[in-house]
Amino acid sequence: xxxxxxxxxxxxxxxxxxxxxxxxxxxxxxxxxxxxxxxxxxxxxxxxxxxxxxxxxxxxxxxxxxxxxxxxxxxxxxxxxxxxxxxxxxxxxxxxxxxxxxxxxxxxxxxxxxxxxxxxxxxxxxxxxxxxxxxxxxxxxxxxxxxxxxxxxxxxxxxxxxxxxxxxxxxxxxxxxxxxxxxxxxxxxxxxxxxxxxxxxxxxxxxxxxxxxxxxxxxxxxxxxxxxxxxxxxxxxxxxxxxxxxxxxxxxxxxxxxxxxxxxxxxxxxxxxxxxxxxxxxxxxxxxxxxxxxxxxxxxxxxxxxxxxxxxxxxxxxxxxxxxxxx
Amino acid sequence: xxxxxxxxxxxxxxxxxxxxxxxxxxxxxxxxxxxxxxxxxxxxxxxxxxxxxxxxxxxxxxxxxxxxxxxxxxxxxxxxxxxxxxxxxxxxxxxxxxxxxxxxxxxxxxxxxxxxxxxxxxxxxxxxxxxxxxxxxxxxxxxxxxxxxxxxxxxxxxxxxxxxxxxxxxxxxxxxxxxxxxxxxxxxxxxxxxxxxxxxxxxxxxxxxxxxxxxxxxxxxxxxxxxxxxxxxxxxxxxxxxxxxxxxxxxxxxxxxxxxxxxxxxxxxxxxxxxxxxxxxxxxxxxxxxxxxxxxxxxxxxxxxxxxxxxxxxxxxxxxxxxxxxxxxxxxxxxxxxxxxxxxxxxxxxxxxxxxxxxxxxxxxxxxxxxxxxxxxxxxxxxxxxxxxxxxxxxxxxxxxxxxxxxxxxxxxxxxxxxxxxxxxxxxxxxxxxxxxxxxxxxxxxxxxxxxxxxxxxxxxxxxxxxxxxxxxxxxxxxxxxxxxxxxxxxxxxxxxxxxxxxxxxxxxxxxxxxxxxxxxxxxxxxxxxxxxxxxxxxxxxxxxxxxxxxxxxxx
Numbered sequence: 094x095x096x097x098x099x100x101x102x103x104x105x106x107x108x109x110x111x112x113x114x115x116x117x118x119x120x121x122x123x124x125x126x127x128x129x130x131x132x133x134x135x136x137x138x139x140x141x142x143x144x145x146x147x148x149x150x151x152x153x154x155x156x157x158x159x160x161x162x163x164x165x166x167x168x169x170x171x172x173x174x175x176x177x178x179x180x181x182x183x184x185x186x187x188x189x190x191x192x193x194x195x196x197x198x199x200x201x202x203x204x205x206x207x208x209x210x211x212x213x214x215x216x217x218x219x220x221x222x223x224x225x226x227x228x229x230x231x232x233x234x235x236x237x238x239x240x241x242x243x244x245x246x247x248x249x250x251x252x253x254x255x256x257x258x259x260x261x262x263x264x265x266x267x268x269x270x271x272x273x274x275x276x277x278x279x280x281x282x283x284x285x286x287x288x289x290x291x292x293x294x295x296x297x298x299x300x301x302x303x304x305x306x307x308x309x310x311x312x313x314x315x316x317x318x319x320x321x322x323x324x325x326x327x328x329x330x331x332x333x334x335x336x337x338x339x340x341x342x343x344x345x346x347x348x349x350x351x352x353x354x355x356x357x358x359x360x361x362x363x364x365x366x367x368x369x370x371x372x373x374x375x376x377x378x379x380x381x382x383x384x385x386x387x388x389x390x391x392x393x394x395x396x397x398x399x400x401x402x403x404x405x406x407x408x409x410x411x412x413x414x415x416x417x418x419x420x
Numbered sequence: 421x422x423x424x425x426x427x428x429x430x431x432x433x434x435x436x437x438x439x440x441x442x443x444x445x446x447x448x449x450x451x452x453x454x455x456x457x458x459x460x461x462x463x464x465x466x467x468x469x470x471x472x473x474x475x476x477x478x479x480x481x482x483x484x485x486x487x488x489x490x491x492x493x494x495x496x497x498x499x500x501x502x503x504x505x506x507x508x509x510x511x512x513x514x515x516x517x518x519x520x521x522x523x524x525x526x527x528x529x530x531x532x533x534x535x536x537x538x539x540x541x542x543x544x545x546x547x548x549x550x551x552x553x554x555x556x557x558x559x560x561x562x563x564x565x566x567x568x569x570x571x572x573x574x575x576x577x578x579x580x581x582x583x584x585x586x587x588x589x590x591x592x593x594x595x596x597x598x599x600x601x602x603x604x605x606x607x608x609x610x611x612x613x614x615x616x617x618x619x620x621x622x623x624x625x626x627x628x629x630x631x632x633x634x635x636x637x638x639x640x641x642x643x644x645x646x647x648x649x650x651x652x653x654x655x656x657x658x659x660x661x662x663x664x665x666x667x668x669x670x671x672x673x674x675x676x677x678x679x680x681x682x683x684x685x686x687x688x689x690x691x692x693x694x695x696x697x698x699x700x701x702x703x704x705x706x707x708x709x710x711x712x713x714x715x716x717x718x719x720x721x722x723x724x725x726x727x728x729x730x731x732x733x734x735x736x737x738x739x740x741x742x743x744x745x746x747x748x749x750x751x752x753x754x755x756x757x758x759x760x761x762x763x764x765x766x767x768x769x770x771x772x773x774x775x776x777x778x779x780x781x782x783x784x785x786x787x788x789x790x791x792x793x794x795x796x797x798x799x800x801x802x803x804x805x806x807x808x809x810x811x812x813x814x815x816x817x818x819x820x821x822x823x824x825x826x827x828x829x830x831x832x833x834x835x836x837x838x839x840x841x842x843x844x845x846x847x848x849x850x851x852x853x854x855x856x857x858x859x860x861x862x863x864x865x866x867x868x869x870x871x872x873x874x875x876x877x878x879x880x881x882x883x884x885x886x887x888x889x890x891x892x893x894x895x896x897x898x899x900x901x902x903x904x905x906x907x908x909x910x911x912x913x914x915x916x917x918x919x920x921x922x923x924x925x926x927x928x929x930x931x932x933x934x935x936x937x938x939x940x941x942x943x944x945x946x947x948x949x950x951x952x953x954x955x956x957x958x959x960x961x962x963x964x965x966x967x968x969x970x971x972x973x974x975x976x
Binding site: 187189190191192193195196371372374375387388390391392394395 | 499505
């Protein structure tokens with residue numbers, strides 16, 4: 094009896110099974126505005142070149158992958174079924190010291206999340222090496238449980254980033270917007286690959302579009318709705334768009350907590366402007382070039398492999414559900 | 421199974437490649453290393469509760485980056501831009517399954533390196549009674565051959581192929597004989613077992629009875645490991661062809677005169693034993709017409725020899741005493757030949773062809789056929805010593821053929837008369853492609869074929885060597901129980917004669933160093949690479965220890 098009182102069945106609609114980005118859960122909303130006159134006066138904005146720094150010789154790239162193994166519907170005592178997922182995440186760190194790149198700190202978590210406040214009594218033991226931790230969310234919507242999986246991954250990424258700093262990394266490049274943690278550090282920057290929100294006023298579009306490769310914008314501050322919480326951020330051009338590509342191709346945005354202070358931010362901004370373009374993969378190698386840096390691509394491939402074969406895992410889950418199904 | 425000399429796992433059976441009961445891939449654990457020719461064992465559990473132990477040999481090793489898609493990723497990984505992992509894998513050819521349960525090993529099963537007793541078990545040598553040391557594996561284990569496949573019990577003959585000068589064929593063949601006579605393997609038979617070695621090139625083999633001054637301590641240690649003394653051959657007789665000069669026969673050698681006996685045949689032996697045919701060894705001599713003439717002349721000579729049963733070295737032909745080969749040639753130049761072949765209706769051209777060839781033979785071999793008083797008892801007595809070396813390297817090709825053909829035919833006849841296979845005679849002959857060519861025919865080829873096919877039952881074992889097995893009569897090669905290759909020419913290695921080599925062994929054969937051979941034998945499913953020690957006997961006068969005279973050598 095893997096599911097206790099619950100009757101757990103496959104969700105009939107599983108179009109996105111096995112996929113990794115089924116929903117846009119990262120919200121960059123909540124920005125209350127930007128301060129542009131931080132590093133340079135707005136009128137004096139110009140592309141900034143980077144500066145090499147020995148301090149950031151050891152770089153660590155933190156990234157995670159998430160996979161939806163199966164969507165389920167669970168019901169108990171004849172009540173209305175709630176949505177649930179079997180989801181897996183893997184988080185790891187790609188560390189490079191200029192001579193060798195290694196993958197470290199791989200962590201894998203699997204959970205079976207039920208919505209509407211429901212929760213299985215015990216972890217689901219699908220196979221010996223395939224155990225899903227019981228988890229829950231009050232969310233009633235179909236994507237509610239998946240959000241929980243996503244949050245698990247984000248939290249694991251944040252922990253991994255701090256661990257990487259403790260392990261001696263000079264600079265940690267974390268994937269996506271930084272989860273603000275109570276432990277302030279000036280060694281972690283968030284690396285936003287896909288620019289959804291421009292932040293800068295529209296009049297800056299020509300400036301951004303014309304930003305030469307391997308230069309950055311001046312640092313600007315992003316205010317959020319929460320008091321005292323904000324980010325220092327800058328755009329960096331990793332590579333030039335090819336003919337026919339959008340003007341923002343090759344642009345990434347980096348950020349760190351405003352609490353770090355402008356001086357620390359400037360040092361990181363200068364260092365990343367020199368360091369990151371080195372990791373740009375050739376276009377022929379990766380269609381997500383230049384944003385998908387080599388260590389991140391390598392790490393993601395490794396993490397996906399470590400999650401196991403999605404079809405096989407789904408078959409195991411299906412088998413378990415079939416065995417447990419009540420007539 | 422408790423094997424004290426087994427070590428901790430060096431790796432695991434891979435699951436990303438097929439694991440079969442006959443061959444499989446293993447992943448080598450970090451911090452461990454496996455190389456070609458290493459021996460490993462794998463124990464696997466079978467659902468019915470039994471356990472099967474697989475023994476195998478590493479025949480290929482490889483490393484590759486994992487997590488890379490493109491060749492150019494190697495440069496990115498090397499400069500620390502792309503994280504990759506290195507996969508170190510080894511391919512294992514299974515040599516034995518104990519007990520014989522042909523299930524595949526399980527991916528993830530631990531793999532251990534084997535040595536010592538377990539190594540012998542890996543190659544099934546724990547079941548072999550008569551183990552002939554044939555060299556050391558690269559990891560230093562003693563490698564054996566089952567003597568039963570060499571001494572006629574279950575098989576006979578060894579075939580050694582390889583490029584001249586690099587493959588060390590003769591040295592290895594000699595080492596095999598040394599191992600045979602000095603490993604105590606023959607027991608009581610050792611006293612009567614014999615070896616006949618033809619020295620085809622140089623005078624390397626004329627020093628077998630002298631210790632090698634240049635033998636290093638390392639080589640001595642190798643002999644110790646093999647269970648062999650590091651010493652010269654203990655009982656050797658040397659024969660060299662008699663010089664062309666008349667009078668008392670002298671051995672025709674360059675570097676060594678002492679203890680070398682000259683050999684030749686008397687006219688009577690030539691006639692009585694029908695040896696004439698061995699002078700006609702050219703391919704075209706096999707044509708029916710000429711061989712008919714040869715046959716008639718032989719019969720006539722045999723008849724004449726038997727008419728006069730005196731054991732004189734000469735014969736009397738039509739009242740004329742024949743004391744030299746030239747006299748015989750002279751006699752056959754005239755009417756006599758027509759008379760002998762009268763009833764055969766032989767064309768005059770054929771008789772002339774016979775005479776021409778006989779003249780040529782007289783030139784090359786004539787000095788080895790004599791009828792004077794000093795030619796008595798100058799034959800090769802291969803039964804007097806354990807090892808008899810017959811030097812033929814200074815002879816012309818036709819004379820070499822004659823000596824080899826006559827001696828081997830004689831030996832087969834004697835063994836046949838004895839009617840018993842034991843004790844064995846081992847014959848070592850290099851350049852088999854000359855004596856038993858694939859194309860054409862020669863009387864010597866007939867003898868060699870006879871040895872290859874009947875030698876096993878008569879106790880005659882041929883250790884044949886050749887540059888290219890592809891040019892040697894198929895049946896001679898096919899009957900060999902032990903197949904050995906030294907360095908092979910790349911094109912030669914691809915030929916079907918080397919089908920016993922695995923593709924990897926074939927490739928390795930093209931880069932073998934002197935002193936290294938690949939040995940294939942019937943009971944082991946894969947050929948094994950062995951090293952053999954530097955000769956403990958001298959191979960030239962500068963190596964020979966001066967004071968160590970052969971106590972068995974007879975003085976003339």
